[in-house]
Amino acid sequence: MGSHGIRDRVAIVGMGCTPFGEHWSRSVDDLLVESTTAAVESAGTVLDDVDAFWLGTQASGVSGLALSRVLRLPNKPVTRLENMCATGSEALRNACYAVASGAYDVAMAVGVEKLKDSGYSGLAGTQVPGAGDDGRGEGTAPANFALLAPAYAQRYGVDRDELKQVLARIAWKNHVNGARNPRAQFRKEVPIERIVAAPPVAGMLGVFDCSGVSDGSAAAVVVRAEDAHRYTDRPLYVKALSLVAGPASGLARQDYDFTTFPEVVASAAEAYKQAGVTDPRSQVAMAEVHDCFTPTELVLMEDLGFSERGQAWKDIQAGVFDLDGALPVNPDGGLKAFGHPIGASGLRMMYEAWLQLRGEAPPERRISSLAEGRSLAMTHNLGGGPGECVSFVSLVGSEPHA
Amino acid sequence: MAGLISYAAYVPCHRLARSEIAAALGEGGGSRGTRAVAGDDEDTTSMAVEAARSALASRALRDRVGRVLLATAAPAYLDTTNATVLHAALGLRPHVLAMDAVGSVRSGAGALALAAPSEVPTLVALSDVRVGLPGGADERDGGDGAAAFVFGPGDDDAPVVAEVLAQDTVSDEVLERWRLPGAPASRVWEERFAEEVYVPQAVAALEAALCGAGLTAGGLDHLVVAGLHGRAARAVPRAAGVPAERVAGDLGDRIGNAGTAQPGILLADVLDRAASGETVALLTIGDGASVLVLRTTDALPAHRQPVPVSARVAAGRPPLRYATYLTWRGLLDREPPRRPEPEPPYAPPSHRRAGWKYALVASACTKCGARQLPPGRVCLACHAVDATREESLAQVAGTVATSTVDHLAFSPSPPTYFVVVDFDGGGRFRCELTDADEADAAIGARVEMTFRRTGTARGVHNYFWKARPATAAAAPS
Numbered sequence: 001m002g003s004h005g006i007r008d009r010v011a012i013v014g015m016g017c018t019p020f021g022e023h024w025s026r027s028v029d030d031l032l033v034e035s036t037t038a039a040v041e042s043a044g045t046v047l048d049d050v051d052a053f054w055l056g057t058q059a060s061g062v063s064g065l066a067l068s069r070v071l072r073l074p075n076k077p078v079t080r081l082e083n084m085c086a087t088g089s090e091a092l093r094n095a096c097y098a099v100a101s102g103a104y105d106v107a108m109a110v111g112v113e114k115l116k117d118s119g120y121s122g123l124a125g126t127q128v129p130g131a132g133d134d135g136r137g138e139g140t141a142p143a144n145f146a147l148l149a150p151a152y153a154q155r156y157g158v159d160r161d162e163l164k165q166v167l168a169r170i171a172w173k174n175h176v177n178g179a180r181n182p183r184a185q186f187r188k189e190v191p192i193e194r195i196v197a198a199p200p201v202a203g204m205l206g207v208f209d210c211s212g213v214s215d216g217s218a219a220a221v222v223v224r225a226e227d228a229h230r231y232t233d234r235p236l237y238v239k240a241l242s243l244v245a246g247p248a249s250g251l252a253r254q255d256y257d258f259t260t261f262p263e264v265v266a267s268a269a270e271a272y273k274q275a276g277v278t279d280p281r282s283q284v285a286m287a288e289v290h291d292c293f294t295p296t297e298l299v300l301m302e303d304l305g306f307s308e309r310g311q312a313w314k315d316i317q318a319g320v321f322d323l324d325g326a327l328p329v330n331p332d333g334g335l336k337a338f339g340h341p342i343g344a345s346g347l348r349m350m351y352e353a354w355l356q357l358r359g360e361a362p363p364e365r366r367i368s369s370l371a372e373g374r375s376l377a378m379t380h381n382l383g384g385g386p387g388e389c390v391s392f393v394s395l396v397g398s399e400p401h402a
Numbered sequence: 403m404a405g406l407i408s409y410a411a412y413v414p415c416h417r418l419a420r421s422e423i424a425a426a427l428g429e430g431g432g433s434r435g436t437r438a439v440a441g442d443d444e445d446t447t448s449m450a451v452e453a454a455r456s457a458l459a460s461r462a463l464r465d466r467v468g469r470v471l472l473a474t475a476a477p478a479y480l481d482t483t484n485a486t487v488l489h490a491a492l493g494l495r496p497h498v499l500a501m502d503a504v505g506s507v508r509s510g511a512g513a514l515a516l517a518a519p520s521e522v523p524t525l526v527a528l529s530d531v532r533v534g535l536p537g538g539a540d541e542r543d544g545g546d547g548a549a550a551f552v553f554g555p556g557d558d559d560a561p562v563v564a565e566v567l568a569q570d571t572v573s574d575e576v577l578e579r580w581r582l583p584g585a586p587a588s589r590v591w592e593e594r595f596a597e598e599v600y601v602p603q604a605v606a607a608l609e610a611a612l613c614g615a616g617l618t619a620g621g622l623d624h625l626v627v628a629g630l631h632g633r634a635a636r637a638v639p640r641a642a643g644v645p646a647e648r649v650a651g652d653l654g655d656r657i658g659n660a661g662t663a664q665p666g667i668l669l670a671d672v673l674d675r676a677a678s679g680e681t682v683a684l685l686t687i688g689d690g691a692s693v694l695v696l697r698t699t700d701a702l703p704a705h706r707q708p709v710p711v712s713a714r715v716a717a718g719r720p721p722l723r724y725a726t727y728l729t730w731r732g733l734l735d736r737e738p739p740r741r742p743e744p745e746p747p748y749a750p751p752s753h754r755r756a757g758w759k760y761a762l763v764a765s766a767c768t769k770c771g772a773r774q775l776p777p778g779r780v781c782l783a784c785h786a787v788d789a790t791r792e793e794s795l796a797q798v799a800g801t802v803a804t805s806t807v808d809h810l811a812f813s814p815s816p817p818t819y820f821v822v823v824d825f826d827g828g829g830r831f832r833c834e835l836t837d838a839d840e841a842d843a844a845i846g847a848r849v850e851m852t853f854r855r856t857g858t859a860r861g862v863h864n865y866f867w868k869a870r871p872a873t874a875a876a877a878p879s
Binding site: 118119120127129130131132133134135138139140142143144146147148150151154200201202203247249251252253254256257258387 | 740741742744745746747748750751752754755758759772774775776782783803804806807808810811818820822824828829830831832833834845856857864866
């Protein structure tokens, strides 16, 4: 029994990511063609030379045919999978393991979601027939995550108005970053006062505290680390992949206090162990985290070990996680400004790590922490909500054996 | 000795001011007072459950109940039995007859008449939601509510609180009030016509019943007059020779007339304050008249319902907007939110989980004691498998651990409040908080559970539990 990780055994050698947004004129198939084509092009290869595929989508297609039909793949293995909002990361994780096992030379992970065709604002349901007696599906996602805010304020004695400012600053920062990203859904900076004054959605959350509902796709090509330089001279080495599904007891046990995601703490600890990271705040160059709602990002800063318990709200106000801060978080705008097409988001996060660690991010949003000799990027992807969730953490680096 | 062994009434907390109706419809007039209004998450079945839960607070009494009768003129369903929801929600024994008496307003008084002499402990629940066309008298004077009574042999736990001395009924086919199936409101004949029919019938029934009980009209301690025909109800006491001070108030100014449930609510109100050894006649007018004569016992003062009618009447929340009322009753077809419609409950899982869904029966681990809501086969604390016993949390109060207000959730009356409830003695559940405003959802607020119709999707009602602000009965443990 034991978890060992696959540090430095596989590498990402090509990526593609569509713009995220309301793509009224593009179908799921269009998005898949665009992301996969861009990914193989950036790896200098072709789709026919990819040996196996993992397609992540929450509800925009079923079975491997959802990909093979579109790309006319000639009898290749294609797995379609789903793990709530961590679906895209789950596709990458499985593709990496397949290559590390030696089963395939070249694997592709692709994530896609089309939310806007439903005509609804918010996510499409995928509920199993139930008895209407478990509280699931009653409230909305913002209401679920809004449970964090009063609990955090209560535990750490933060005044509600002050906390509202902190949450607004998270949204403000991610909009600032998104404004510098041509692929982002929202490309305008939004003044703090406007964020604070926005119409209420749930609890302390206003419209600007919520991530964008959008369509999009992203893809990655994975090969063995020793083969990486045949595809690119700047591969991303996979240092850690960690996924946990919690016991879903936070909504059933009184000892959970809604100021943390224990699943995130566990998945981060596992990832740090795999990658040999001991002080994430000083060792990680950037992090893409699951900022589905602003209180989520607040709590994640503590769960991922970037801030001490009860201190994240101060670090946020001090600008620690800004683009030019000590540890830039969501330099691409995050779910907030880049948008959140469920199955694509995990791979979209990795796309930003791909750009930043390779020095390909546009100058106006390039992070400065790399200059300090840091070479690691994190992606953190979460599905579910406070009390019951799945959490994924990856660490990738531009240097092997570092 | 058999007789009445338990009683309780339920009046929803929402109030519509009659002046609000008049103002909204641009009518002048001196309409006074308020009427009670069932919430958008209440119907005759859920209100009957609320009344019956209060009447059956004693577990021992629940285990003795052998029959359940639900009377209402506004059944939530036809063809299927609504009383089986009561049966399930109360966790009654399987070998119990549960049946409806639905359709006519008179079924309430009729069910009481049938149950009163019963040697088998019989639960009678009367419930109604009175709807009239906008601007009409039924809308203005109607009310919503429920009452529950258990008749049968007394014991130490639930002694007879009132003996049944006599009863009498006059039946008459008279086109006075009627409603075609599916129609939104009743129609009534000219009021003075039926007054002439009803008053003599009511007096005759009262005299016959009092005669059977060896009483006289002048010697009666309490006369309760119920019925939707207001003129007849007001005229009867004088015609029968009952002194005005012995006639119980009809609460119409505060909560309106709850039709099928009205005789039950008014009888419960009298039982809340009657002394031992007093006589009570309940006279219900409609399609004839029926009379039930009771005498309270020495056991009554110690066994009154937990929350008196007067407290429920007084517990009204801030007045409703008329538009909200119309929306709740389906009389104003509002634009739905741009979100997926809620799923209906599905039949097989609802049946498999009836104990939890209807009676809020959770599981407790027999190895470590941890409580689990909903019940599960694997303990959330010690992971023991299939080591559980059942534990009902319907009567257990709790404290809000955290909460949120949802402005987007699919609801006819946004916003919706969600709370995480930590139950006294262990266990946690996230659910909706109803009959509440933002202050009631604060961390640390006390709540109790209430049975509701949480929604209707694709023609299926969903019955389940919500939290509501705790009444005084649920003080911190």
